[in-house]
Amino acid sequence: MSxxxxxxxxxxxxxxxxxxxxxxxxxxxxxxxxxxxDHVLVCDAGSGIIPFGTEILKQSSIRELxxxxxxxxxxxxxxxxxxxxxxxxxxxxxFFGPGPSRKDIEEHVSAQMRAPYFPVGTExxxxxxxxxxxxxxxxxKYGPIALxxxxxxxxxxxxxxxxxxxxxxxLYISDNECLYLDKSIRQKYREFSEEEQRLLSEMQREEYEAxxxxxxxxxxxxxxxxxxxxDYQKKRGWGHSCYIDTVNTAIDAGVxxxxxxxxxxxxxxxxxxxxxxxxxxxxxxxxASLVCKVAREGMTIDLS
Numbered sequence: 001m002s003x004x005x006x007x008x009x010x011x012x013x014x015x016x017x018x019x020x021x022x023x024x025x026x027x028x029x030x031x032x033x034x035x036x037x038d039h040v041l042v043c044d045a046g047s048g049i050i051p052f053g054t055e056i057l058k059q060s061s062i063r064e065l066x067x068x069x070x071x072x073x074x075x076x077x078x079x080x081x082x083x084x085x086x087x088x089x090x091x092x093x094x095f096f097g098p099g100p101s102r103k104d105i106e107e108h109v110s111a112q113m114r115a116p117y118f119p120v121g122t123e124x125x126x127x128x129x130x131x132x133x134x135x136x137x138x139x140x141k142y143g144p145i146a147l148x149x150x151x152x153x154x155x156x157x158x159x160x161x162x163x164x165x166x167x168x169x170x171l172y173i174s175d176n177e178c179l180y181l182d183k184s185i186r187q188k189y190r191e192f193s194e195e196e197q198r199l200l201s202e203m204q205r206e207e208y209e210a211x212x213x214x215x216x217x218x219x220x221x222x223x224x225x226x227x228x229x230x231d232y233q234k235k236r237g238w239g240h241s242c243y244i245d246t247v248n249t250a251i252d253a254g255v256x257x258x259x260x261x262x263x264x265x266x267x268x269x270x271x272x273x274x275x276x277x278x279x280x281x282x283x284x285x286x287x288a289s290l291v292c293k294v295a296r297e298g299m300t301i302d303l304s
Contacts (some may be wrong), residue, residue, distance in 0.1 A: 001223070001264055002036045002037050002144055002165075002166055002270055002304060003036070003037055003302035003304050004035060004165055004302075005034075005035055005209075005300055005301060005302055005303055005304070006032065006033065006034050006035075006164050006170065006220070006294050006300070006303055007032070007033045007298070007299070007300045007301075008026070008031075008032055008043075008044045008050060008259075008297055008298065008299045009028060009029035009031040009032065009033060009036075009045055009048035009049065009052040009297065010026065010030050010031035010032075010048020010049070010079075010264050010275040010295060010297065011026050011030070011048075011261055011262070011263055011296060011297050012024060012025075012027060012028060012029045012030070012046075012075070012262070012263050012264075012296045013025065013029065013030065013075060013174075013175070013196065013224070013226050013262035013263060013264060013265065014029070014075055014226075014264065014265050015029065015075060015155075015265050016028055016029055016046075016047045016075075016078075016265070017234050017265035018223050019264075021268040021269060021270075022265075022267075022268060022269060023269070023296060024269035024296070025263060025269050025272050025296050025297065026048075026296055026297020026298065027078070027265075028046060028048035028051070028079075029046030029047045029048060029075040029079075030044040030046040030048065030070075030075060030076050030261075030262060031043070031044050031045060031046050031047070031048025031052060031079065031176050031303055032044065032048075032172060032222065033052055034145065034163060034165060034170070034260060034303070034304070036143065036144050036145055036165055036166070036277075037143075037144070038061055038062050039064075039066075039068070039142060039143035039144060039145060040056070040062055040063075040064070040065040040069070041065070041066050041068065041142060041145055041163070041172075042065055042066065042067045043068055043070075043161065043172045044068075044069060044076045044077075044078050044174060045067055045069060045076065045078075045079050045080045045083065046075050046076050046077070046078055046079055047078055048074075048077045048079060048297070049067075049080065049083050050079045050082045050083065051080075053082075053083045053084045053085050053086075054084060054108075056076075056085065057084060057085065057088075057152065058286050060140065062093050062245070063090055063092060063093075064092040064093075065085070065091075065092075065093055065129050066093075066094045066095075066096065066264055067093065067094070067095050067096070068095075068096050068097065068147070068149075068161060069096070069097030069098070069105075069109075069158065069159075069163070070097070070098075070158055070159050070160070070173075070174050070175060071154065071156055071158040071171075071175065072098070072108040072156075072297040073085070073098065073156075073175070074112065076174070076175075076214045077108075077109065077111070077112060079113070080109065080112070081113050081122070082119075083228055085127060086122075086126075086127050086129070087124070087125060087126050087127070088126060088127055088299055089126040089127065090127075090157060091127035091128070092127065092128045092130070093127050093128070093129055093130070094127070094129075094130045094131070094132060095130070095131050095132065096108075096131070096132040096134075096140075097135070097154075097159070098157040098158065098159055099157075099233055100134065101133055101134070102131035102133045102233075103129075103131070105131045105132070106122075106131045106200045109122065109131070109286070110122040113225045120200075123277070130228070131194070138150065144165070144166075145163060145164065145165055145218075146163070146164040147161055147162070147163050147164075148161070148162045149161045149162070150281070151215065152173055152175070152176040152214070152241060153176055153177045153178075153180050154175040154177065154239035154240075155238075155239045156175055158239070160172065160176060160214060161172035161173075162218075164217035165303050166301055166303050166304060168216065168219040168220065169218050169219050169220070170218070170220045170221075170222070170303075171215050171218040171220070171221045171222065171223070171255075172181075172213070172222050173215070173221070173222065173223045173224060174212075174222070174223075174224060174238065174262050175239055175247055175262060176223065176239070176240075176241060177222045177224075177237070177238070177239050177241055178211065178224075178238055178241040178242075178245035178246055178249050179208070179211070179241075179245045179249070180236075180237065194236040198256075211249060212249065212252055212253045215249070215250065216251045216254060217253070217254050217257055218253070218255045218256065219253070219256050219257065220256070220257050220259065220301065221250055221255045221257065221258045221259065222259045222261045222295060223241070223246050223250070223258065223259070223260070223261055224240050224241045224246065224261060224262045225242075225243040225246040225247075225260035225261060225262070225263075225275070226240035226241060226243075226263065226264045227240055227241065227242045227243070227264060227294040228237075228240055228242070228243070228271075228275065229277045231264065240262065243260060243275050243278070243279060244278075244282065245292070246258070246260065247279045247282050247283065247292060248282065248286075250290055250292075250293050251283065251286055252289040253283075253304065255290060256289075256291065257288070257290075257291045257292075257293070258290055258292045258293070258296050259294070259295040260272075260275065260276065260279065260292065260293070260295060261295045263294075263295075272294055273294075275294075276292070276293075276294045279292045280292065
């Protein structure tokens with residue numbers, strides 16, 4: 001069995017929140033490290049990748065890593081201009097994310113580091129940088145880590161990743177709106193004819209089955225749970241989940257451990273603790289075995 005762990009370096013969504021009322025959960029945006037022996041996989045490159053980069057430079061045995069991006073919204077790439085290993089010659093860094101070719105991925109990564117947005121571009125990176133072409137079957141390996149991906153419900157093309165480590169299945173789905181079609185249909189259901197309602201009900205069933213299949217039986221699910229019910233009503237269709245839908249979907253899919261992720265930057269530690277308590281009530285009411293935790297910056301999960 002390999003020595004392996006998962007560590008959260010950034011857990012916020014939308015923008016960094018370095019406020020005193022937020023630091024118990026953490027203020028950096030999306031970044032998760034998965035390490036198996038000397039193989040390092042980094043999920044998203046939000047501001048959390050900055051302290052990760054500083055920390056990994058303290059050791060001397062690792063000089064290579066793979067960065068996978070769910071999409072290119074700024075909260076998921078804003079740490080790259082300050083990611084120190086990219087500026088060091090003896091590092092090898094590979095990037096993968098949405099796009100039909102490695103040239104498209106390179107363009108999306110480098111666009112934010114051009115004038116007038118940033119004073120130095122990716123051409124100043126001294127590390128050996130590689131961009132992966134997408135595999136035809138949406139599966140690939142990085143050393144002992146097996147990965148696959150598929151699109152999820154978020155504006156633009158956004159990936160959710162299934163990651164296999166030491167016989168464990170990890171789902172990293174940072175930005176995804178659970179039950180979007182279901183809620184949209186329910187909102188206007190009475191406006192349709194009986195036959196249309198029958199077809200829409202079938203669509204609802206098929207869509208939900210597809211959502212469950214994506215995360216079915218995951219040992220660890222890291223999933224968007226950005227909104228309370230009140231905030232979700234104001235921002236429905238923005239591509240983020242209400243925590244109630246995230247928890248219920250995880251229960252229905254037989255997930256073992258759920259980590260609530262991509263926290264709204266407006267929510268204090270107390271507000272997120274209240275969300276966590278509400279999730280425990282849902283689990284209790286449904287008599288479910290799901291373990292549900294708040295993803296917190298610095299939290300480490302043993303995968304060995």
